[in-house]
Amino acid sequence: MKLLARTVTWVVLVSVVPLGMLVLIVGLVGFNVWAFTESPVTAVKIAIGVVPTVLVLGRGLWVLAARIDHPVHGVPVREHEQPELWALVRRLAEVAGTAPPDDIHLVAQANAAVREDTRLLGLIATRRHLFIGAPLVAELTSAQFAAVLTHELAHYSNRDTRFAGIAYRSRRAFVHTLGTINRDDLLQRGLHFLLRHTGGVTLRASTRLSRRQESAADEAAAVAVGSAATVAAFRELAPIAESWDVFVNNHLVVGWDAGYLPADAFSGYRRLCAALHDELAGLRADPPAESDPYDTHPPLAQRIAAIEALAAPGTVRVPAGNALGLLRDPLPLLDAALLDGLVPEAHGKRRVDWPTLVRVGGVAALTGNTDQVLATAARLTGRPPRLRTLLDALDAGRLGEFAPDPAGQPDSPRVRAERARLYVHKGLFGAVVATLTDAGAIRWQESWPSVGRMVLDQRFRASLRGLVDAAVASPPNTTALRALLDAAAPPHGRREHRGTAAGNQDPRADGPAQGGQAPWPVGDGLHGGRPA
Amino acid sequence: MEAAPPETLIALIRQVDPAVNPAEIVPGLPDLPAVDVTRWGLPPEQTLSTSLSRRIPVVSAAVAAARAGDHRPAVDLLTRSAGDWALRSVAVHALGEAAADDDTWVRSWRAVTGEYDPHLAVLDAHALFWLAWKLRGNKPGAATRADQHDAFHETVVRAETAARRATELAPNDPTPWCTLVTLARAQGYDPIAFAAIWKELQARDPLHRTGHEFALMYLSPEGNGSYEHLFAFAERAAAASPSLAFLVVQVAYDLEDHDERVWQDPRVRRALDVLLTWLGSATGGRGVHANSDRSWAAYGLVSSGRGAEAVPLFAQLGTDAAGRPWEDFGDNAATVFDSYRRRACAATT
Numbered sequence: 001m002k003l004l005a006r007t008v009t010w011v012v013l014v015s016v017v018p019l020g021m022l023v024l025i026v027g028l029v030g031f032n033v034w035a036f037t038e039s040p041v042t043a044v045k046i047a048i049g050v051v052p053t054v055l056v057l058g059r060g061l062w063v064l065a066a067r068i069d070h071p072v073h074g075v076p077v078r079e080h081e082q083p084e085l086w087a088l089v090r091r092l093a094e095v096a097g098t099a100p101p102d103d104i105h106l107v108a109q110a111n112a113a114v115r116e117d118t119r120l121l122g123l124i125a126t127r128r129h130l131f132i133g134a135p136l137v138a139e140l141t142s143a144q145f146a147a148v149l150t151h152e153l154a155h156y157s158n159r160d161t162r163f164a165g166i167a168y169r170s171r172r173a174f175v176h177t178l179g180t181i182n183r184d185d186l187l188q189r190g191l192h193f194l195l196r197h198t199g200g201v202t203l204r205a206s207t208r209l210s211r212r213q214e215s216a217a218d219e220a221a222a223v224a225v226g227s228a229a230t231v232a233a234f235r236e237l238a239p240i241a242e243s244w245d246v247f248v249n250n251h252l253v254v255g256w257d258a259g260y261l262p263a264d265a266f267s268g269y270r271r272l273c274a275a276l277h278d279e280l281a282g283l284r285a286d287p288p289a290e291s292d293p294y295d296t297h298p299p300l301a302q303r304i305a306a307i308e309a310l311a312a313p314g315t316v317r318v319p320a321g322n323a324l325g326l327l328r329d330p331l332p333l334l335d336a337a338l339l340d341g342l343v344p345e346a347h348g349k350r351r352v353d354w355p356t357l358v359r360v361g362g363v364a365a366l367t368g369n370t371d372q373v374l375a376t377a378a379r380l381t382g383r384p385p386r387l388r389t390l391l392d393a394l395d396a397g398r399l400g401e402f403a404p405d406p407a408g409q410p411d412s413p414r415v416r417a418e419r420a421r422l423y424v425h426k427g428l429f430g431a432v433v434a435t436l437t438d439a440g441a442i443r444w445q446e447s448w449p450s451v452g453r454m455v456l457d458q459r460f461r462a463s464l465r466g467l468v469d470a471a472v473a474s475p476p477n478t479t480a481l482r483a484l485l486d487a488a489a490p491p492h493g494r495r496e497h498r499g500t501a502a503g504n505q506d507p508r509a510d511g512p513a514q515g516g517q518a519p520w521p522v523g524d525g526l527h528g529g530r531p532a
Numbered sequence: 533m534e535a536a537p538p539e540t541l542i543a544l545i546r547q548v549d550p551a552v553n554p555a556e557i558v559p560g561l562p563d564l565p566a567v568d569v570t571r572w573g574l575p576p577e578q579t580l581s582t583s584l585s586r587r588i589p590v591v592s593a594a595v596a597a598a599r600a601g602d603h604r605p606a607v608d609l610l611t612r613s614a615g616d617w618a619l620r621s622v623a624v625h626a627l628g629e630a631a632a633d634d635d636t637w638v639r640s641w642r643a644v645t646g647e648y649d650p651h652l653a654v655l656d657a658h659a660l661f662w663l664a665w666k667l668r669g670n671k672p673g674a675a676t677r678a679d680q681h682d683a684f685h686e687t688v689v690r691a692e693t694a695a696r697r698a699t700e701l702a703p704n705d706p707t708p709w710c711t712l713v714t715l716a717r718a719q720g721y722d723p724i725a726f727a728a729i730w731k732e733l734q735a736r737d738p739l740h741r742t743g744h745e746f747a748l749m750y751l752s753p754e755g756n757g758s759y760e761h762l763f764a765f766a767e768r769a770a771a772a773s774p775s776l777a778f779l780v781v782q783v784a785y786d787l788e789d790h791d792e793r794v795w796q797d798p799r800v801r802r803a804l805d806v807l808l809t810w811l812g813s814a815t816g817g818r819g820v821h822a823n824s825d826r827s828w829a830a831y832g833l834v835s836s837g838r839g840a841e842a843v844p845l846f847a848q849l850g851t852d853a854a855g856r857p858w859e860d861f862g863d864n865a866a867t868v869f870d871s872y873r874r875r876a877c878a879a880t881t
Contacts, residue, residue, distance in 0.1 A: 369679075404679070412633035415666045422667075422683050 025057050074105030074131060075336045082333075085326045089130065089153075091316055092146055095224040096154035096217075101130035106333060108341025110135045110244040111237070114152045128156070134337040135244045137323045137330065138266050139273055144233035145323035146316065147221040151230075154220035155213065215306060222307050226314030230307050234300060238287045239280035243273050246449070252338075254361035254451050256349070263351040266334050268448075275448035358452030359444035363437055366430040373427025376402050387431045387485070390424075391478045394471055399424060421472050429468045432481070436464075439489035460484055569870070572877045574846055580853040580866040584626055587823055587852055588619075591626050598630045603641035610651040617706050621742045622820050624658045624707050631655060632662035650702035657698045657711045660691035664718070670862055688718045699732070706736035710743040716750040726750060739773050741821055745856075748779055752786050759787045763799060770803055774810035777803045778825050781832035785857055788835065795836040804832050808841065823852050831857050834872045839879025846873045 032050050036043035079086040086104070093100040101114060111133050116125040130152070136145060221230045247269050255261065262268050287300045324330045339346050352360065371385075377393045378385035380401055393399075403411075403420035411419060433454065436442040441460065447453040456464060467481040570576055586592045590609060597605040606627050613620035631638045638652070638659070645652060668684035669676060692715055698708035712729045721729070733743045751762055766779035780803030787794045794800060807829045810816035816825065826845045833842040853869035861868045 412666065414631075414633055414635050415663065418663060418667060418687070419683065422686060423679065426682075 021057050021061050025054050025061070028054055028057075072103070072105060072129060073340065074107035075333060075340050077104040077106055077132075077333070082327055084328070088146060088316075088318065088326060089149060092150045092224055093153050095316055096150050096220045097157040098153055099128065099156075101128045101153075103127075104130045104132060106134055106137070106337040107131050108135075108248075108338045109133045110241040112136055112148050112152050114156060116156070134266070134334045135240050135269065137327065138269055138334060139240050139243075140233060140236060140323045141229070142321060142323050142326055143225045143229035143314075143318045144236060145326070146225045146318045147230040147233040148237070150221040150224040151217045154217035157216070157220060215303065218303055218307050219310065219312075222310050222312040222314075224314065224316045225318055227307050227310050227312045229314065229318075230312075231304050234304060234307075235284045235287055238283040239276070240273070242280060242283060243276050244269070246276070247272050250451050255352070255357045255364065256361075258360050258364035259349055260352050260357055260360050261346060261349040262357050263353055264331070265338050266331060268354050271446075271448045279449070354446050355444065358446055359437065362444050362452050362454055363430075363434050366426075366433050368426070368430065369423065370427045370430035370434065373402065373424055374431060387428075387435055388482075390428060390431065391471065391482060394424070394428075394476045395478055397476070399472060399474075399476065417474075421474075425468055425472045428471060429464070432464060432468060432485070435485065435489050441488035457488070460488060567874050567877045567881075569846075569873050569877050572843055572847070572880070574873055574877070575851045577866065577870045579851045580869060581851050582854050582859065582865045584629070584854045584859075587854060588622060588820055591619075591623050594623065595626050595630050598627060598637045599634065601637050601640070603637040603644075606637065606655075607641060607645075607651065610655065614651075614705070617737045617740060618820050620705070620707050621710055621740070624655055624711075625742065627655055628658035629662045631659035632666055635659065648701060650698070650705070653694070653698035653701045654705060654707050654711075657691055657694035657708055660687055660694050661711055661714055664688045664691055684718070688715055691715055692719060704736060706733050706740050706743065709733035709736060710740055710746070713743050713750065714746040716746070721750075739769075739775060741775065741824075744769050744776055744779055745782065748782055748786075759783060759794075762786065766803075767799060770806060774806050774813075774816065775819070775821070775825075777806040777810060778828040779803075781807065781828045782857075784832065784835070785828075795832070800832065800836065804829060804836065804838070807832075811845070823849055824855050827855060827857065830876065831872060834875050834879075837879075839876040842872070842876040843880055846876055 028050050032043060032047055035046050077085060082104075089104065090100045109131075113131045115129045115131065117127045117129075118125050130149070132149070136148060140148070218230065221233075251268055251272060252262065252265060287304075319325055327333060374385035374387070374390055377383075377390040380393050380398055381389055381396075383389045383392075400417055400420050402424045403416050404423050410416075433442060436456070437444065437454075441457045443455050443457070445453050445455060456462070462480065462484055467484060470477040471481050583592075594605040594609040597603075606623075609623050610620070610627070613623050638655070641649075641652060664684050664687035667687055668680050673681075692712065695708045695711040695715070698705075698711070702708060709729060709732045713726075713733060716726050716729065730743075730747060733740055737743070748762060748766065751765055753759065753762075762783045763780070766776075766783045769776035769779050780799055784794045784797065784800045807825060811822065811825055811829060816822065826849050830842040830845040830849070833839060833845070853866050858865040858869045
């Protein structure tokens with residue numbers, strides 16, 4: 001009963017500001033009307049003060065009562081196309097004691113959520129959306145997946161108390177309203193002040209309610225699919241979020257600048273998850289506390305213990321196996337969700353298999369300035385822009401003439417020479433790698449969890465980097481590098497590299513000048529692309 | 533609205549914060565005060581020098597010879613400075629910069645002594661540290677090109693390798709350990725890795741000034757972090773020796789962008805008193821770091837509203853506007869130095 005009292009208190013407190021404003025408006029207008037019947041001249045004088053106040057209050061009320069519609073994103077999953085998934089969701093909503101969603105969208109995020117469009121500080125709900133993260137479908141079992149969905153749906157359940165659902169809704173809308181109020185506007189700032197102070201009290205008062213609701217949602221999930229599957233699902237969420245982050249920022253975009261995306265992204269994601277499985281064991285064993293600005297969740301470990309203590313066997317029959325089995329022809333759907341989460345240019349990328357992607361992305365990442373360097377060599381020597389032209393220019397002692405334009409003040413001699421050395425080293429290394437890749441002397445391999453790896457044919461017992469170092473040293477020595485190139489890619493045999501870079505951009509995002517983390521471990525010199 | 537006359541604005545600003553430079557608050561106001569510093573016996577602004585190597589004649593002579601291609605005075609200086617770690621760190625810092633600009637003299641030195649000369653190894657490492665910064669340039673991160681960031685990071689890695697090698701060739705020398713401390717922030721060492729380096733430096737010279745100075749930069753929080761641990765570090769060092777009291781002023785200087793009131797902090801007031809006493813002593817007033825201490829003390833005194841006490845320090849600094857804190861203002865170093873002098877002089881009237 002205490003819980004019911006708290007819930008009612010919350011609803012009342014949340015409505016108190018808008019109600020008070022409404023009462024004030026009605027009172028002011030009523031007073032003015034009454035004044036008009038008594039003395040029209042006085043009433044007009046009064047109206048001079050009343051009308052702006054009522055307008056301002058009305059505008060404030062409008063801000064509060066305004067609709068909150070969640071921007072719907074992701075790929076719609078229609079019932080006639082995916083009847084099995086919809087049937088499961090309906091069944092889970094029923095077990096959770098709430099209405100099924102009005103629509104389901106598959107999104108490229110590592111979580112699931114139910115959102116409602118609301119009016120009047122969340123007191124009225126109009127439409128319910130279920131968002132399902134594609135990585136969850138790819139990695140969870142059907143039972144784990146069902147547990148996550150039940151938990152989300154159960155937030156809107158009225159089973160515990162008459163007002164639990166409405167209170168949850170209000171809390172979300174309340175915070176949302178606070179966040180969208182325009183702080184530059186004096187009246188809205190006043191409203192913000194009022195709401196924050198009445199709301200701060202209630203938000204704190206509702207902490208226990210919130211925790212209780214979280215436990216109720218956990219319980220609903222356990223009742224639906226069993227304690228074991230629910231616990232397992234909760235343990236998987238953090239590893240999936242982490243591996244998805246790694247995947248999207250590194251693997252997915254490895255060929256981005258060269259114009260490529262993987263054809264079968266989710267097969268790659270699943271291989272990454274398998275490769276990271278042991279590394280993420282810590283997250284699985286000791287899941288981090290969720291940070292949700294709307295709720296103060298009890299620690300996950302405590303929740304897991306509570307779910308295990310229930311030892312619920314589960315009531316909903318969920319097919320065995322991976323959650324992918326719940327979808328008809330799942331891969332195109334997951335892929336569409338993935339593309340939906342990327343910038344529009346993603347649709348223009350060529351889709352290639354992972355080995356090709358690793359090769360193309362790897363070579364592109366290493367040849368960012370190769371064309372520029374070869375062009376400079378051609379300009380200096382009057383010969384075609386080829387790798388051997390560059391080597392001849394280096395042998396002729398012309399390294400210093402490659403220096404890129406200094407930024408601002410002119411460089412001192414050593415700085416200028418060093419800039420040239422680093423610049424040519426990068427371009428030369430890229431040209432050598434591209435030429436040897438074309439000649440088949442370098443092979444590129446997938447090497448999950450790294451982005452990829454290049455392997456020089458065992459016939460050549462050489463350190464590529466060492467050979468390139470020697471070629472740009474002072475004095476230069478290109479003999480060993482030439483010998484390797486002659487053996488692997490004879491100048492008159494196979495085609496020599498003339499640059500494959502896609503534009504002259506550096507594929508990396510700009511890093512901080514100091515500090516920062518080491519890049520994700522990748523193959524020899526290969527690095528990830530620009531995050532999408 | 534009628535514009536208030538500059539004097540009124542200045543008076544208003546002074547009321548709010550007597551230590552602040554009005555030109556920093558309202559652009560266009562005279563970079564106050566319009567005083568002629570020569571009346572206090574200070575050299576005119578045009579004669580100021582920001583060259584670090586000029587401070588100590590023996591160092592400036594070695595640097596000048598090195599820049600002219602003669603390595604011998606530098607070799608002499610480095611050989612003689614073994615054991616005098618304060619002089620050595622100043623010499624290595626100044627010669628390192630010269631070597632980063634042009635290493636012709638280093639190559640001729642190497643041709644004579646070979647690869648395994650400990651002094652050469654120590655210098656090489658510090659020169660690479662300078663080279664990394666020169667490759668990067670001193671613009672903020674966003675205004676620095678990707679290839680400059682890359683060059684910086686690649687060269688910092690080389691500097692670390694070279695410094696590690698120098699620690700092996702010169703096992704008693706704290707200087708290469710100090711170079712590693714200067715690289716700590718760029719390399720993003722974790723606290724354990726940093727502590728290991730710090731321990732080695734402390735074992736060789738527990739009061740190593742440059743090491744402490746760069747350790748403070750490593751410990752300095754990004755953005756609006758807490759400065760309490762910085763104060764704790766600086767106060768511990770200052771308690772160990774007044775030669776390190778400047779560190780507390782350096783913390784305040786780090787913090788002032790976030791909290792101007794730091795200059796009224798009693799810890800800063802105390803440190804300035806210690807620093808003044810130290811500079812008045814025979815040891816403190818004559819060491820190789822004396823002018824560096826004077827610069828920090830002068831900056832701190834003016835900022836704390838004790839400008840009058842800074843005038844004698846500026847008189848002793850003369851034309852020497854080199855080193856920190858001034859050099860942090862890049863091309864404006866001499867201008868900033870001069871504006872602090874003016875504020876100091878104005879405070880005496």
